[in-house]
Amino acid sequence: MWQSTNVIERIDWNERLFSLRLSASLQFEAGQFVKLSLPAEERRLARAYSLINPPGTNYSEVLAMEVPDGQLSPRLHQLQAGDWVDITTSATGFLTLSEIPAQGEHLWMLATGTGVGPFLSILQAPQVWQRFSKVILIYGIRQASDLAYRELIGQLQVQHKQFHFLSAMTQELHPDSFAGRITTGISSGELEQMLGIALSPDQSQIMMCGNPEMIKECNLLLSERGFSKNLRRKPGQITTEKYW
Secondary structure: OEEEEEEEEEEEOOOOEEEEEEOOOOOOOOOOEEEEEEOOOOOOEEEEEEEOOOOOOOOEEEEEEOOOOOOOHHHHHOOOOOOEEEEEOOOEOOOOHHHOOOOOOEEEEEEEHHHHHHHHHHHOOOHHHHHOOEEEEEEEEOOHHHOOOHHHHHHHHHHOOOEEEEEEEOOOOOOOEEEOOHHHHHHHOHHHHHHOOOOOOOOEEEEEEEOHHHHHHHHHHHHOOOOOEOOOOOOOOEEEEEOO
16 A cells, blocks of 8 residues: 655765655564655556664655666656655565574674665664674675765764674775675675674574675575575575565
8 A cells, every 4th residue: 555755855875876754654673665656657666665764763764776767766866855755554574683583693784785774774773782792784885975874874883882884895995995895705704804703604694685696696605604595484594685
């Protein structure tokens, strides 16, 4: 089911990456997504977007990237405060802490692009800090201007000493970032070296969201190290959500 919601605020992170804060207040679990839609001539065109805000807030916030030849994202990119958009009345998705097995004290979150969205929601909710002794967010981006919500991430680093953050940039060099793709850093062991935290099946749970190729390659690399996909019928250490 759908409802109309008002754009309260928009944030432009760069020329294509933007966030929309909407007036709709939904009940959901951190990590879930909604669908957004705009009126179409013949049929409803909808796309999934993870909620950035934590549960219990009186608004809904999404992070989106304008795809130049996309059918919906260029129209969403044109929205301003006061405009209207349709949103599903309920959220869904399984990239949530309730789907993560009890095994493991370290939680690794691997994201590319807008796939960071569900993790930002999870990181703003109390459960993750009560459950894990170390929480690691690896954020794969092209360049520094693609790093959305850096102020929020900085606040989380101050508030939670068990939180470790590392960006992985593919097109720029930055002293506080890994230079290369997430998969390269996993394969070489450099991500673990930079963080000082071992990635092991006994201690770690891994959540991934973003580019399907990243997820596919990470699954292969991690399976070689003894990790397995988390299934309800057979719990493992890898939980994923394909973002497109």
